[in-house]
Amino acid sequence: MNGPNTSQFQNPLEENTRSSKIADPCIVVIFGATGDLTARKLVPALYNLAKEGQLPAHFACVGFARRSKSHEEFRKEMEEAVSQFSRTKPIDPDLWQNFSEQLFYHQSEFDHDEGYDSLKTMLKDLDQKFGTKGNRVFYLSTQPSFFPLVIEKLSKHQLIYNVHEVQEKWSRVIIEKPFGHDLASAKSLQNDISKHLDESQIYRIDHYLGKETVQNLLVFRFSNPIFESSWNSHHVDSVQITVSEEIGIGTRGRFWEEAGMLRDIVQNHMMQLLSLTAMEAPINLKADSIRDEKFKVMECIRPFDLENLDHSIVRGQYGPGYINGMSVSGYREEQNVAPDSSVETYVALKLHIDNWRWAGVPFYLRAGKRLPKRTTEIAVIFKDAPGYLFKNVSKKIEPNVLVIRIQPDEGISLKANCKIPGLSTVFQPVKMDFQYGSYFGSTPPEAYERLICDCMSGDSTLFARIDEVLASWRLFDPVIHCWEKTKASDFPNYAAGSWGPKEADELLSQDGYGWRLI
């Protein structure tokens, strides 16, 4: 399934199913190729796509960065990276041999015109050698501040094509998050890049959307009427979405001081998870049909009451504590972090989606660093059984909970109540559990594999559209500005290794709820 601006030729040998889509021949150019993301995620993803036979036969990859190195040096570095970070190990030497011959390196500063000219020449040569037909994916794995510059240069040097003028080949740009750091900057960035790119050429990556269980959410919801029929305010009591990490900020102090949890995780990943959980069924599986429904969810979210912000959103910052039995320092003691920093490493919030499906159902979201474990999950908590038939039984009956585990241990579980065998009626909650690894015998593809493959195929379903992004910024912009004006006087307010500040518990307990223990 290829997007616009691709060749009109429909290969009769291609099977037109999503699961076996074949990407068009293309060259992937990675800007910022000496960075962490390229080594940890991008090249290992390309390698695994090659291993799975999902990479087009006519393919090449060029790393573009400022440091000087040869093709061989770059290939060697990438071999080490793939050996370390690939989900499939050990590296297949034959496969690597073939794959590495398609890897190249181009050195230039991002603002040097000569660098783009020489890149253009190089890409033309590679087109000839590998038959990549002029199709391009430009992956901007750089600081966001370079996005407008790089795109402008690419446009100036006709490395990206005008979709209305060029039909026989295509060019797409993948942009890493964050897309702006607030509403104004997001709009500004969009203005800058839309001078050179059509929306159909822009692929805003949110790697959560590439995760197998996130994609399974749509399949699960819309192919199982037994669940979809109760996926609404008549049956759902509340929804909790958690993105929890046990690691701290590591060496990313400088980045984190500018970003914070709200920008890094909540505004993008969590809103994507929320919109997929809450959306209506799309009319078809086309990218825009799905993204239309996601956008509608964003538009229905009730804005925060800035007069009573504490009743809806809580921020936290980790102090010293214990992770895996080891003592760890607090956020303010991390490298490149101000000793009086007010940046949040934890956010908990309550949202309401004011539409027919979700009216009255609170959505509780939390994201944090240095929490007890690494987990991302969506928990749909159903209402209590009506009538309370068993009210004279000793124990309180637990509500049904459907949990979609995004990571780790991808899978789905359903908590139900059973009777303990015996003469009296005593309840015990049990879990019906489905784990991807157990059922399918192997770990699912990494998110970046799916996303890069989709971009090469022209499928933008799993990429964020600008209206979704701006809607999310509109929601959080006032909070960001409010927090920037008011320093948090109680930071740090949770110990590393605990489940967050007590204010986050109070956010739920004020409504009679509590956070799920995960």
Add this chain to the structure above:
Amino acid sequence: MIAAEEKNIEIANIEQTFSKFKNLQDKNQIHACLFNLVVYAVGERRIQFLKDIVRMIVERFPCRIFFIETPCSSQSSESYLTVYATQERISKGEMFILCDKIEIKSSESYLERIPFIILPHLIPDLPIFLLWGQDPTTDVNVFPYLKPYATRLVFDAQSNHDLQQFCHQILTQKKSYSMEVMDINWALTSGWRRIFAQIFDTEPKIESLTHAKEIRIYYCRKDVQWMHQYEIQSIYLQGWLASKFNWTFKNKETSEEKIRLHYEHSQGNVMIDLIPQHSEELNPGAILNIEVHAANGLYYHMFRPKHASNVRVEISSSEKCELPCSVSLPNLRGFLREIFYQKINENYFKMIETIESIDWS
């Protein structure tokens, strides 16, 4: 029986270790878990006692076990923190049930880390039961951190050498417990309480018990390392009767042969004797026999023939004897169901209030 074990593992590798065990599972083995069980044992004596209880639990209710062992403060001054991952195997005919167990051995200096080791490994959506071998009312390191997540706290009056103080603490902290609580000794008397309810099942019989003259409770006194208060179940049972019938405590006499308590009711006094007896067959502290001289002249003798699991009840007066009957005491499974699934009711707290007023030292 242990199916797999790894000692001294890195705390970060706990789940990996269990995944490894899972990969080694045979076809006739099923991995099961009904709840999380966190056991806290202080001192060598209590550790073995609690291990035996855990073994009994796991054989009937497969669960994920967190077994925390720490020495008494007076013992070792050495600092250590080690973690074992074990898979317990329980035979069920041709099948085996496997349960995960995380053993944490810690010196006092590392106790504050223990909640942070346990929290990430609790199985979500399943109940969390705390089996506390230490007085939970005085624990500041582990219990307060697990309290908010616990479904039920199971504790043991043996953990406090002063029963009166223990009762006082329970009553003081009753409101602060968001979870259900269950006292092991209260659960152990449930069978006898049920027997009383079954035998004294009419208004005249209740009336005669309300104004009883004399009650003797014989309990098993068999010296073991892990127990120092053998009379607790007996104290609980008589306290239950006293609270049910609003008897007013008058005084207590203690001798080597027995503890004698005097209560007053509307028709006079009732004297209750708690008498130790040796029994090889039964557990220390278990109630062996009960004799009741009721107000209407009837004599009830409730005893366990050859210390069996059923109780024979003989009712007689100076003129006649009724046909004896047998009533079963709950078996081990029944006891465990009581511990984990029955709600503790106000009768327990009323009983505690009654015995709290008495100095048991």
